[in-house]
Amino acid sequence: MSHGNRFLFRNGVVLPAADTPSVAAFLEAHPGAYTTTRTHNNGTELLFWERHLDRLSNSFKLLLNHNPKLLSKTPNFELSNRAMTWDAAIRSLVDDSMRKAMPFVVNGRRFGEEMAITALLSGNSENLDLSEGGFDEEKTSEGLDLYLHVGRYVLPVFGLDENAARLAVVGHGRDFANAKYSDWVRLRKPLEKLRPPSVTELLLSNDGERILEGCLTNFFVVCRKEKDQDSNTFGQNELPNLRSIEIQTAPLSDGVLPGVIRQVIIDTCLKIGIPFREVAPSWSKRELWIEAFITTDSLRILQHVETIQAPNEWNSFVSNTWEEITWVEKRFEDCPGKITSLLQKAIMDEAAVEAFSVTSFHQR
Numbered sequence: 001m002s003h004g005n006r007f008l009f010r011n012g013v014v015l016p017a018a019d020t021p022s023v024a025a026f027l028e029a030h031p032g033a034y035t036t037t038r039t040h041n042n043g044t045e046l047l048f049w050e051r052h053l054d055r056l057s058n059s060f061k062l063l064l065n066h067n068p069k070l071l072s073k074t075p076n077f078e079l080s081n082r083a084m085t086w087d088a089a090i091r092s093l094v095d096d097s098m099r100k101a102m103p104f105v106v107n108g109r110r111f112g113e114e115m116a117i118t119a120l121l122s123g124n125s126e127n128l129d130l131s132e133g134g135f136d137e138e139k140t141s142e143g144l145d146l147y148l149h150v151g152r153y154v155l156p157v158f159g160l161d162e163n164a165a166r167l168a169v170v171g172h173g174r175d176f177a178n179a180k181y182s183d184w185v186r187l188r189k190p191l192e193k194l195r196p197p198s199v200t201e202l203l204l205s206n207d208g209e210r211i212l213e214g215c216l217t218n219f220f221v222v223c224r225k226e227k228d229q230d231s232n233t234f235g236q237n238e239l240p241n242l243r244s245i246e247i248q249t250a251p252l253s254d255g256v257l258p259g260v261i262r263q264v265i266i267d268t269c270l271k272i273g274i275p276f277r278e279v280a281p282s283w284s285k286r287e288l289w290i291e292a293f294i295t296t297d298s299l300r301i302l303q304h305v306e307t308i309q310a311p312n313e314w315n316s317f318v319s320n321t322w323e324e325i326t327w328v329e330k331r332f333e334d335c336p337g338k339i340t341s342l343l344q345k346a347i348m349d350e351a352a353v354e355a356f357s358v359t360s361f362h363q364r
Helices: 023-029 049-067 083-107 136-144 189-195 260-272 281-289 314-318 338-351 358-364
Strands: 006-008 033-040 112-121 144-153 167-171 201-204 210-216 218-224 244-248 276-278 289-293 302-312 327-331
Touching: 006 083, 023 112, 023 144, 023 289, 033 049, 049 112, 049 260, 083 112, 083 144, 083 358, 167 189, 167 276, 167 289, 189 201, 218 281, 244 260, 260 276, 260 289, 276 358, 281 289, 289 327, 302 338
Parallel strands: 167 201, 167 302, 244 276
Antiparallel strands: 006 144, 033 112, 112 144, 201 210, 210 218, 218 244, 218 289, 289 302, 302 327
């Protein structure tokens, strides 16, 4: 009941093979709040699972309160929005589905394989019995469908040249960025016509100067402080003086997704003493950038950046294709950088501390 080593479950029930699309097609077809993580350590652990559950719940509640049309195909979808009710109901739904799904998936997995897991909460008020005054708190979860999309994930080796990210700044920031919702898969499609060849991720900016995030990632730069422009004189195997650099990423208030790994980066920098500032990196100051990396939600963790392209003129986005745009390129040497590599190791160490065993679902 899988398609190409993919599985799709709805409320803990595996769907037929013919109904198992790619994760992108699945997300485009089903509205809702979602999160994606993967297994680790030969399929025995889930990366940052508790953080992902919190983000899934927070995204759902934000959408329910402020933009419920992004949660359901049902017109005028509406449910109780009491926070304590939904936190408990969502965790119960996810736990129940994972308890039913993971043994099925693990039994079909080959040794050494990891699995990418996407959990999506979609509103379905047709499930509710609204007679006799509606539903009580114990039945609120009946208004939800919990989907699990599980597929084989081949983890790219960190640091190899062929696994570097090549970025291009192509479009404006997303609406309602503080929640992770599936309709973004459809909304971002028009940007694809502006993707130059070999570019692996598209960056967003509202003005061509302040870079917000990627379509699928959060974006970070390691930047020399302006008063220390000549401090980039460290040896090949040496770390730069941490007092002379800072990591920059756009603040949530600018309209970026509160990614799970984004917060892990912030926590890690505070823990090990790397200066960190939530400010959108400025394209006009790119000569101060000595490293850049992007993060995805527990799939690749960190991916070092080799090149970034941006239009020579921001208003050139009236063009129909990438070929009509004159591009300016920023290239990073000696990739991945020392700070990026340090963070990758520190985050994987933290992943071990926060490891969630897959066998925990069998014990609930």
